[in-house]
Amino acid sequence: MDEASFTALFNAHYGPLVRLAGLLGADDPEDIAQDAFARYYRRRRRLRDDAAAFAYLRSTVCNLTRNRRRHLGVVRRALPVLFARTEEDVPADFTAMVREDHRELLAALDALPAKQREVLVLRYWMDLSEREIGKVMGISAGTVKSHAHRAVAALQGSLREKA
Amino acid sequence: MTMVEDDLREALRSKAAVFGTDPEAMGRVERRIRRNRNRRAATAAGAAFAVAAAAVAVGVTGQHDDGPAARELLLTAADAAASAPAGTGRYWHTSGLSEELIQVGSPGRGTYQVRERARTDLWMPQDAAAPAWIRTSGLGAAPATKADEAVWRAQGSPATYRTTENGDVKIPAKPDKPLTERIKPGGYGERFGQELTPEDVRTLPADPARLRTALLRLIKRASADEGDEQLFDWGGSLLLRYPASPQVRAATYRMLAGLPGIRKLGTVTDRAGRTGTAVGLNAGVDAQGSRFTERLVLDPKTGRALAWESVMTGKGGKAAGTARAGQVETAQLTLESGWTGEGPPGR
Numbered sequence: 092m093d094e095a096s097f098t099a100l101f102n103a104h105y106g107p108l109v110r111l112a113g114l115l116g117a118d119d120p121e122d123i124a125q126d127a128f129a130r131y132y133r134r135r136r137r138l139r140d141d142a143a144a145f146a147y148l149r150s151t152v153c154n155l156t157r158n159r160r161r162h163l164g165v166v167r168r169a170l171p172v173l174f175a176r177t178e179e180d181v182p183a184d185f186t187a188m189v190r191e192d193h194r195e196l197l198a199a200l201d202a203l204p205a206k207q208r209e210v211l212v213l214r215y216w217m218d219l220s221e222r223e224i225g226k227v228m229g230i231s232a233g234t235v236k237s238h239a240h241r242a243v244a245a246l247q248g249s250l251r252e253k254a
Numbered sequence: 255m256t257m258v259e260d261d262l263r264e265a266l267r268s269k270a271a272v273f274g275t276d277p278e279a280m281g282r283v284e285r286r287i288r289r290n291r292n293r294r295a296a297t298a299a300g301a302a303f304a305v306a307a308a309a310v311a312v313g314v315t316g317q318h319d320d321g322p323a324a325r326e327l328l329l330t331a332a333d334a335a336a337s338a339p340a341g342t343g344r345y346w347h348t349s350g351l352s353e354e355l356i357q358v359g360s361p362g363r364g365t366y367q368v369r370e371r372a373r374t375d376l377w378m379p380q381d382a383a384a385p386a387w388i389r390t391s392g393l394g395a396a397p398a399t400k401a402d403e404a405v406w407r408a409q410g411s412p413a414t415y416r417t418t419e420n421g422d423v424k425i426p427a428k429p430d431k432p433l434t435e436r437i438k439p440g441g442y443g444e445r446f447g448q449e450l451t452p453e454d455v456r457t458l459p460a461d462p463a464r465l466r467t468a469l470l471r472l473i474k475r476a477s478a479d480e481g482d483e484q485l486f487d488w489g490g491s492l493l494l495r496y497p498a499s500p501q502v503r504a505a506t507y508r509m510l511a512g513l514p515g516i517r518k519l520g521t522v523t524d525r526a527g528r529t530g531t532a533v534g535l536n537a538g539v540d541a542q543g544s545r546f547t548e549r550l551v552l553d554p555k556t557g558r559a560l561a562w563e564s565v566m567t568g569k570g571g572k573a574a575g576t577a578r579a580g581q582v583e584t585a586q587l588t589l590e591s592g593w594t595g596e597g598p599p600g601r
Contacts, residue, residue: 133287
């Protein structure tokens with residue numbers, strides 16, 4: 092990448108990466124995104140274009156979020172809201188901006204195994220293909236397909252239980 | 255498309271809108287970059303995307319195959335490491351030095367290089383429940399060579415340097431206050447490039463093949479990176495800063511001896527002026543078009559790892575005017591290591 096494009100890269104991708112971390116259930120999505128950019132800076136010699144850079148950043152956000160959640164021992168119970176530990180932590184916006192049935196669906200998403208959740212977020216929020224998801228997660232397109240299949244079935248199951 | 259998938263798409267979109275971003279975020283990233291730079295200067299063998307490039311570079315440069323010499327050297331080091339005393343203590347303490355060449359300058363007036371240095375002390379606990387600590391003292395940055403100093407003077411001898419590659423980050427010339435911090439689980443990757451904890455190291459097998467498998471699993475768990483470059487990188491880090499047993503150290507050297515592409519680079523002087531023998535891997539090309547080799551400097555007689563250095567082997571068209579092939583771009587040196595009863599001062 093050329094000179095000064097670090098700032099351009101940051102401006103273009105910081106927001107989407109914060110949202111990606113948040114949707115994956117990170118406790119502090121901005122911390123994850125900032126960590127990813129700092130790591131990217133160290134790797135920059137090897138990532139020669141913007142597409143490779145964004146792919147690296149996305150993978151890093153997924154891995155960091157997965158690791159932090161595991162390290163924190165965040166075994167999240169079926170919380171009424173997904174990214175808060177207590178009611179006070181829930182941003183007022185969340186309840187105001189997200190419909191109740193969507194909140195239930197997001198809570199079910201948060202209870203899935205990490206890789207299944209990643210596949211769904213990358214597919215339905217980032218609109219990546221199975222191949223692209225495989226690249227981000229370092230798994231085959233076939234594995235992506237089977238994660239997606241299981242994840243959707245699990246979501247349907249947990250929503251039926253609630254109904 | 256089932257209902258649940260449509261709903262999910264909508265639900266994710268509405269939740270995504272909740273996350274705001276801090277207007278100061280870029281500044282926070284810059285501070286992290288500066289901290290990271292002091293801890294582990296720059297990239298080690300890189301991301302998955304670069305593996306292909308590195309493989310091509312090995313072919314193109316066509317260096318004669320001194321793989322057998324590298325293997326012999328690493329096996330000698332393995333035998334020496336295996337017979338070192340195991341030792342014990344509360345903490346495995348390493349004193350190190352890290353250095354990086356940074357391209358700086360002012361737009362339109364030419365670029366030059368400063369070398370930024372930091373002293374790093376690490377305490378990794380014997381007891382899995384205890385925290386690990388790191389103490390970093392930035393030693394400041396100064397023009398790297400006489401040629402760099404001349405350009406620096408011509409540009410008005412600035413007290414802070416501004417980077418001219420990959421963003422505009424200010425590098426102060428003055429040393430920083432020492433900073434002692436606890437290393438959080440999950441924080442090792444950011445600091446050292448490998449998400450490897452002392453606890454992971456305690457469970458590593460002492461058989462080279464099984465060690466390789468275990469490291470590959472840890473590499474995959476932690477990052478988007480893969481390949482033999484990663485094994486070299488992780489193995490080097492393990493030897494330089496982690497409390498591995500003599501058996502695991504020996505297995506690490508033997509595992510490295512089995513990597514294709516590893517070459518003996520002969521006797522070298524590291525950035526601390528110590529003489530050692532180096533093995534290395536080609537590391538591909540950077541954004542300035544420069545080629546690099548990463549090397550592990552070791553003392554085969556004692557089996558101690560001395561340094562990890564990234565050396566420019568070919569200068570690219572966009573490299574700083576004063577850059578020269580052969581320069582040590584980044585270095586992490588282990589000056590001392592061993593078990594101790596003492597933690598960091600005041601902790």
